Amino acid sequence: MQGLLVIISGPSGSGKGTVVKQLDTAKGYARSISVTTRAPRAGEEDGQDYFFTTPEEFTRMRQENELLEHALFVGHNYGTPRHYVEKQIAEGKVVVLEIEIQGALQVRGKFPDAVLIFLMPPTLHELSNRLVKRATEDAVTIDARLKRALEEVPLINEYDYLIINDEVDCAVAKIDAIVDAERLRPRRCQQQITHFFI
Numbered sequence: 001m002q003g004l005l006v007i008i009s010g011p012s013g014s015g016k017g018t019v020v021k022q023l024d025t026a027k028g029y030a031r032s033i034s035v036t037t038r039a040p041r042a043g044e045e046d047g048q049d050y051f052f053t054t055p056e057e058f059t060r061m062r063q064e065n066e067l068l069e070h071a072l073f074v075g076h077n078y079g080t081p082r083h084y085v086e087k088q089i090a091e092g093k094v095v096v097l098e099i100e101i102q103g104a105l106q107v108r109g110k111f112p113d114a115v116l117i118f119l120m121p122p123t124l125h126e127l128s129n130r131l132v133k134r135a136t137e138d139a140v141t142i143d144a145r146l147k148r149a150l151e152e153v154p155l156i157n158e159y160d161y162l163i164i165n166d167e168v169d170c171a172v173a174k175i176d177a178i179v180d181a182e183r184l185r186p187r188r189c190q191q192q193i194t195h196f197f198i
């Protein structure tokens, strides 16, 4: 089967990290691990959650075209290593990127066939509660992240699907249903069509 690139975006606190990890472990999607210059949070592991790196190394990767896309988010750089994504897609896998909007739109420019899904918490109030409860950032960073979330709202219309994440299992099932349907689009089934004539 032809590979498929799925992009999940959503504000910090939308629960997209948990959803994407479940798509990897429970549904067998190939989860791309990003490179970032931000410091690891308690419990985060290098090579598992991110490849944590220095600004100098990030710049080198960017200049040497090792990143599929990159963006600055609340003072830190984030980027998707190109090699992993291209290899998995060539092998026919469903590759999932958990990235913010600017990066998502860059990827769409390069892979027009990518499926873009936006994950929202039910309300702004709930989003703010989740960030405060998560307690991984100080008050200034939480404010900056909420401000960024509000800036992102008008860009949601660039996405193909919107999912309200009030329950993780339900959001995962919806994404999996979207992926199943998207893989059945005739333009993604050229092999089966060719096979018919053998």
Ligand code: 5GP
Residues within 6 Å of the ligand: 009, 010, 011, 012, 034, 035, 038, 069, 070, 071, 073, 078, 079, 080, 098, 099, 100, 101, 102, 103, 104
């Ligand atoms: P966090 O610091 O909370 O892990 O991530 C901050 C934001 O950066 C989130 O919206 C997350 O989706 C996004 N992000 C993570 N990795 C990448 C990446 O490789 N590229 C882009 N453009 N955004 C990313």
